[in-house]
Amino acid sequence: MEKQTELYRGKAKTVYTTEDPNRLVLHFRNDTSAFDGEKIEQLDRKGMINNKFNHFIMSKLEQAGIPTQVEALLSDTDSLVKKLEMIPVECVVRNIAAGSICRRLGVEEGQVLNPPTFEFFLKNDALHDPMINESHIRTFGWAEERDIEQMKALTFKVNDVLKALFDEAGMLLVDYKLEFGLFEGKITLGDEITPDGCRLWDKETRKKMDKDRFRQGLGNVVEAYEEVAARLGITLD
Numbered sequence: 001m002e003k004q005t006e007l008y009r010g011k012a013k014t015v016y017t018t019e020d021p022n023r024l025v026l027h028f029r030n031d032t033s034a035f036d037g038e039k040i041e042q043l044d045r046k047g048m049i050n051n052k053f054n055h056f057i058m059s060k061l062e063q064a065g066i067p068t069q070v071e072a073l074l075s076d077t078d079s080l081v082k083k084l085e086m087i088p089v090e091c092v093v094r095n096i097a098a099g100s101i102c103r104r105l106g107v108e109e110g111q112v113l114n115p116p117t118f119e120f121f122l123k124n125d126a127l128h129d130p131m132i133n134e135s136h137i138r139t140f141g142w143a144e145e146r147d148i149e150q151m152k153a154l155t156f157k158v159n160d161v162l163k164a165l166f167d168e169a170g171m172l173l174v175d176y177k178l179e180f181g182l183f184e185g186k187i188t189l190g191d192e193i194t195p196d197g198c199r200l201w202d203k204e205t206r207k208k209m210d211k212d213r214f215r216q217g218l219g220n221v222v223e224a225y226e227e228v229a230a231r232l233g234i235t236l237d
């Protein structure tokens with residue numbers, strides 16, 4: 001299916017309409033951003049890697065019974081997806097402490113979180129994606145009660161599937177962010193699951209293999225993403 005008009009240009013992807021009003025094309029760009037878009041760089045091959053990575057992961061989740069946006073891989077950088085009515089919240093699960101939870105709660109990076117934590121954030125760059133709770137979601141009508149429960153349940157189900165998948169490939173799934181939307185009234189996983197939106201550490205050495213390499217200026221960002229893909233058996237070229 002062909003891309004038609006540009007609907008939205010985000011920080012890392014451009015969204016296009018198609019001839020089918022219920023389908024969109026997600027175009028994964030090389031743009032890599034951190035700190036609310038304060039740090040931006042073009043990383044060669046990143047769009048292609050994330051597009052193929054996302055398609056692989058979403059297909060695995062679909063096979064595991066999780067409703068996802070996935071339709072088809074169209075090209076190196078483009079995927080056909082279901083057009084979701086996005087819910088403006090981000091769902092974050094953490095298995096190990098890193099990033100904002102360390103800053104907020106004074107927890108040491110690397111502490112195992114048992115049980116894993118669940119957090120909602122409001123998707124709003126101007127407000128720096130503040131942390132919110134279910135009461136805010138209800139009061140401001142960002143999602144229905146039933147959908148709040150579904151998002152939580154599905155986010156934990158994703159954890160079960162992905163923790164095992166990465167573990168078998170020698171990696172720890174530290175944390176990740178999911179975005180959901182409604183498709184024909186049903187909560188469906190959208191956006192992306194890539195090393196841009198999760199933290200992955202080597203199981204033995206704890207080497208960072210995700211966007212923290214970019215955030216923290218550790219170098220070899222794309223090389224790390226490629227290694228994650230290779231370990232999962234994702235064909236890139």
Ligand code: ADP
Pocket residue numbers: 008009010011012013014015024069081082083084085086179181190191192
């Ligand atoms: P951001 O908006 O955070 O800068 P992106 O560059 O990734 O992020 O832009 C992609 C946009 O497309 C996001 O706003 C995301 O919520 C939205 N989106 C992702 N998947 C879908 C989908 N299947 N249907 C509709 N919108 C989607």
Ligand code: UDP
Pocket residue numbers: 090092098099100101129175176177196197198199211
């Ligand atoms: N995350 C994301 N988009 C956001 C905020 C967070 O993809 O707008 C991901 C991030 O990559 C990490 C997880 O969600 O895997 C938790 O992020 P955290 O709250 O620790 O924020 P950070 O310190 O990464 O900004």
